[in-house]
Amino acid sequence: MHIPDGYLSPTTCAALYASSTPFWYLSLQKMKRRLNTQAVPLLSVFAAFSFVIMMFNLPLPGGTTGHAVGVGIATIVLGPWGSILAISVALIIQAIFFGDGGITAIGANCFNMAIVGSLVSYAVYRLIAGNAAIESARRVIAASIAGYCAINASALLASIEFGIQPRFFHDASGSPLYAPYPLHIAIPAMMIGHLTVAGLAEMVVSGGVVAYLQRAEPALLKATAPGASIIGEAKSGTKPLWIALAVLLIFTPLGILAAGAAWGEWVPSDFSTPRARQQIAAASGNQAPPIEAPSGLKRLSSVWTAPMPRYAPPILKSERLGYILSAMVGTGLIVLCFLIGARVFRS
Amino acid sequence: MTFVERTIGGLSKGMSFAALADDSARADGALQCVDPRVKLIGMLAMIVSVAVTHSLLTIAGVFLVGLSLGIASRISPLDLSRWVWSPVLLFSGFIALPAIFITPGAPIHAGWPITQQGLRTASFLLLRAEAAVTLSTLLVLTTRWAHILKALRVIRVPVVFVVILGMTYRYLFLILETALDMFESRASRTVGVLEPADRRRLATATVGVLLSKSYHLSNDVHLAMQSRGFRGEVYLLDDFEIQLSDWAWLMCFFAVATIVIWMGR
Numbered sequence: 001m002h003i004p005d006g007y008l009s010p011t012t013c014a015a016l017y018a019s020s021t022p023f024w025y026l027s028l029q030k031m032k033r034r035l036n037t038q039a040v041p042l043l044s045v046f047a048a049f050s051f052v053i054m055m056f057n058l059p060l061p062g063g064t065t066g067h068a069v070g071v072g073i074a075t076i077v078l079g080p081w082g083s084i085l086a087i088s089v090a091l092i093i094q095a096i097f098f099g100d101g102g103i104t105a106i107g108a109n110c111f112n113m114a115i116v117g118s119l120v121s122y123a124v125y126r127l128i129a130g131n132a133a134i135e136s137a138r139r140v141i142a143a144s145i146a147g148y149c150a151i152n153a154s155a156l157l158a159s160i161e162f163g164i165q166p167r168f169f170h171d172a173s174g175s176p177l178y179a180p181y182p183l184h185i186a187i188p189a190m191m192i193g194h195l196t197v198a199g200l201a202e203m204v205v206s207g208g209v210v211a212y213l214q215r216a217e218p219a220l221l222k223a224t225a226p227g228a229s230i231i232g233e234a235k236s237g238t239k240p241l242w243i244a245l246a247v248l249l250i251f252t253p254l255g256i257l258a259a260g261a262a263w264g265e266w267v268p269s270d271f272s273t274p275r276a277r278q279q280i281a282a283a284s285g286n287q288a289p290p291i292e293a294p295s296g297l298k299r300l301s302s303v304w305t306a307p308m309p310r311y312a313p314p315i316l317k318s319e320r321l322g323y324i325l326s327a328m329v330g331t332g333l334i335v336l337c338f339l340i341g342a343r344v345f346r347s
Numbered sequence: 348m349t350f351v352e353r354t355i356g357g358l359s360k361g362m363s364f365a366a367l368a369d370d371s372a373r374a375d376g377a378l379q380c381v382d383p384r385v386k387l388i389g390m391l392a393m394i395v396s397v398a399v400t401h402s403l404l405t406i407a408g409v410f411l412v413g414l415s416l417g418i419a420s421r422i423s424p425l426d427l428s429r430w431v432w433s434p435v436l437l438f439s440g441f442i443a444l445p446a447i448f449i450t451p452g453a454p455i456h457a458g459w460p461i462t463q464q465g466l467r468t469a470s471f472l473l474l475r476a477e478a479a480v481t482l483s484t485l486l487v488l489t490t491r492w493a494h495i496l497k498a499l500r501v502i503r504v505p506v507v508f509v510v511i512l513g514m515t516y517r518y519l520f521l522i523l524e525t526a527l528d529m530f531e532s533r534a535s536r537t538v539g540v541l542e543p544a545d546r547r548r549l550a551t552a553t554v555g556v557l558l559s560k561s562y563h564l565s566n567d568v569h570l571a572m573q574s575r576g577f578r579g580e581v582y583l584l585d586d587f588e589i590q591l592s593d594w595a596w597l598m599c600f601f602a603v604a605t606i607v608i609w610m611g612r
Contacts, residue, residue, distance in 0.1 A: 004439065005483075006475025010398045028507065037577060038569045040507065044514030045565035048522045051515070053554060055357045056526075070554075077558065089508075089515050096495070097487050097516070098364065099431055099480045103391070104398050166468075171401055173452070175467040178475075180446035208551025209558060217559045 001069070001151075001158055001190075001198070002094065003109055005102030007179045008161060009169040016161070017107030023115045024088060027081040034081075043082065047089035050074055053205070054090065067198070071117035071154075072125075072147025072206030077213075079223045080122040087114035108161060112154040121150035121206075122224065131227035134218045139225070140211045147206030148199045152191070155198070159183075159190035249327045268293035268301055352534065358527045364430060365520065371488040376420030378489035382593040383498040389600025390486045391502070396604035397478045400611025403467070406474040409607055413481040420489050431484045432477060439476045443469035492516050497587065518568075522561060529553055 008016075031039040053070035074083040088110040094100040101109045128142035163183030166176035181189065213220050222228075270276035271293040280289040308326050316322045372379065378386060397409050417427055452464030486495065496513045500506070533549065541549065 004435070004476045005394060005398060005479030006439075006472055010395065013398070024508075028505070032507075037573060038565075040511055040514065041568040041572060042565045044511050045518050045522075045561045045568065047511065047515040048519040049558060049561040051519055052358070052522045052526050052557065055361060055523075056354050056550065056554065073554070073558065077562075085511070089511055092512065093515060093519070096483065097368070097492070098361065099435075099484055099487075102476075102479055103394055103483050104479070171467075173464055173467070175452070175464040175471070176446075176450065177401060177468070177471055180443070180450055180465075180468040180472065185449075204547055205551060205554055208547065209555045212552050212555030213558070216555060217562075220559065220562060 001109075001113065001155055001194070002091070002101030003105040003112075003158060003161070005104050007102070007165075008105055008108055009165060009178050010104065011169075012161060012165070012178075013104045013107055016105075016111045020088075020107045020111045020115060023084055024110075027084040030081040031085060042078075043085050043089065046074065046078055046082065046086040047093075050086050051090040051093060054094070056205075068147070068201040068205040069113050069117065069151060069154075070202075070205060071113060071150050072121045072143060072202055073209045075118045075121040075146070075150070076125055076143055076206070076210060076224050077220050080118045082223075083118040083121070084114050087118065108158070112157045112161075116157055117150040117154045120153040121146045124149045125224060129225065129228075131225075134221050134225055134228050135214045136228075139214070139221065139228075140207050143210035144203045144207030147202035151202040152194050152199050155190050155194035156187070159186045162186040162190070245331065249324060249331065266293075266297075268298045355527060355530050355534070358523055358530070362520065362523055362527075367426065367430070368488050369491070371420075371422055372491045374421045376422070376489060378416055378420040378485060380592075381489075381596045382587055382589050383490050383494040384501045384587060385589070385593045385597045385600070386486055386490055387495065387498040388501060389597060390482045392600055392604040393607070394479045394482050396607040397475055397482075400607050402607075402611035403470055403474060405607045405611045406471070406478050409603065410474065410478040410481060412603060413478060413485060417481070417485055417488075420485065422485070422488050427481065427484065431480050435476050435480050436473070439473050443472045446472070494587075514568075518564065521564075522557065525560060526553070526557055529556065 028039075031043065050070045053073075054067060056067065069087065071083060071087055074086050078086060091101060091109050091114060092106055095103055095106050095109070125142050125146035128145055129136075129139045132138040132142075160183065162179040162181060163186035165179040166182050169177045171177060179186065210221065266276075266280060270280060271289055271291070277289055281287060308322075308329065316325065381389075393409055393412075397406055400406060414424065414427075417424065446469045447462070447465040448460050450462050450465035450468055452462035455461050455463050455466060490498075493513065496509050496516075499509050499512070530553070533553075
């Protein structure tokens with residue numbers, strides 16, 4: 001996606017330099033205000049890190065390999081303004097020193113990858129991650145999708161920049177002077193590669209590194225997770241929820257006080273009991289129920305017998321105790337399922 | 348382990364180019380003696396002229412000027428071909444090739460699918476990319492990086508940005524070497540072929556470790572800078588001195604750029 005010299009007209013290059021300049025200025029001011037003396041070394045070392053990441057060959061699903069820009073992970077660790085500067089510096093060094101991307105196209109490359117990439121990545125990450133805990137699997141998913149969306153938004157912009165060239169810049173004979181393909185060719189040509197290989201590379205690196213940092217260095221994920229709790233704090237954060245759950249368990253016998261029967265929650269024997277028949281009729285707008293239980297209900301209700309039918313374990317005489325015990329067993333089973341699921345997903 | 352070997356290859360290539368650039372910038376050639384500010388402005392002017400011109404002949408002329416300057420600066424055309432021309436030819440050639448056939452226009456010969464306009468647009472793309480990258484590479488191969496950065500002040504790049512660029516370049520090689528060591532040590536410990544999922548886990552964990560190391564390094568650098576009196580203000584020692592010969596070079600660069608733009612209107 002590094003646009004070389006000669007692909008964009010000088011007018012397009014100048015417009016994109018002009019569009020990038022306010023973002024560079026704003027980012028620098030914000031970083032200096034936030035970090036003061038730390039801004040220069042932090043941005044320098046992270047720009048060097050971003051540069052090296054762009055050289056990594058990442059193994060992707062399907063057996064292929066691809067290069068990532070690292071804009072997703074840079075945004076998550078540094079925030080959007082820091083990422084704009086770090087990725088821009090890496091792109092400038094790539095263009096000037098290694099000839100990867102043109103000098104006249106530095107503004108375009110920085111605008112597409114550093115500026116739009118960082119802002120899209122930040123918006124998507126914050127939107128999906130919300131206030132989830134730092135070690136939450138949701139943050140891994142959010143980072144993966146953020147990286148994928150960022151690189152594809154950058155690619156789309158680049159393809160639009162390519163696609164408008166032949167329309168506006170051609171000589172008298174009609175030969176395009178710069179990128180030769182119109183929008184209907186440039187957009188699919190760029191997007192196919194980015195929706196598959198390059199997007200996946202960014203997805204793997206963003207999600208994978210966030211998963212690694214959650215285990216090894218969660219503090220690095222705090223910059224873009226202002227409302228989130230960190231490992232250790234997360235446990236104390238859920239304490240009120242556990243207390244509320246215990247209170248609800250104690251109050252479960254309140255269900256016994258409810259009058260009547262829940263509509264549709266009938267067993268075959270209810271149809272032959274006069275009291276239950278009255279309740280069914282009352283709950284059904286005074287429509288009399290059939291004399292016998294429907295045959296389908298009779299047949300299917302015997303397929304599975306619950307160990308604690310009607311929240312009343314056979315071993316207990318007290319209806320209240322049975323309700324509390326059923327609530328505890330049910331809640332315990334749900335929590336156990338989630339714990340097993342979380343362990344399986346994390347491993 | 349193919350991806351590890353490929354990554355090692357890529358990282359080593361980057362370091363080799365940096366070593367070549369450093370050696371070549373210290374050599375005794377024509378462009379090495381020119382003031383870095385003059386070279387920076389001159390090369391930028393020629394690159395812009397290549398982007399502006401509408402004439403294939405003038406772009407080819409700039410390319411030849413670049414080649415001659417390279418030879419006069421003791422930069423082997425073989426090195427230029429290996430580091431610059433071949434990769435650009437491969438990349439831009441791949442992109443330009445379909446344009447020869449699908450650009451609407453008059454066929455170059457009756458019955459042939461190649462159009463004159465297609466051939467012309469593909470030549471523009473290829474020649475512009477080759478000429479511009481030759482000029483920017485000449486700048487890098489004949490000027491020490493620290494001098495290029497100082498010269499950036501001439502085009503009003505903010506001091507703090509110049510300092511960040513300079514520090515990035517310095518730590519780039521440290522991080523490159525760290526990454527190289529990590530991959531080499533992993534390659535030397537691994538027997539057999541890793542499963543695809545393990546390869547991905549290894550790659551992302553390596554990036555994660557590198558990120559963590561970079562963060563701690565930036566903290567150490569910050570403390571070292573503070574202990575030496577850094578309070579957020581940055582200064583550059585501007586010790587360049589422009590000679591009469593530098594003015595002559597500047598005139599030549601501007602003359603070439605002006606001719607190219609004028610001829611290719």
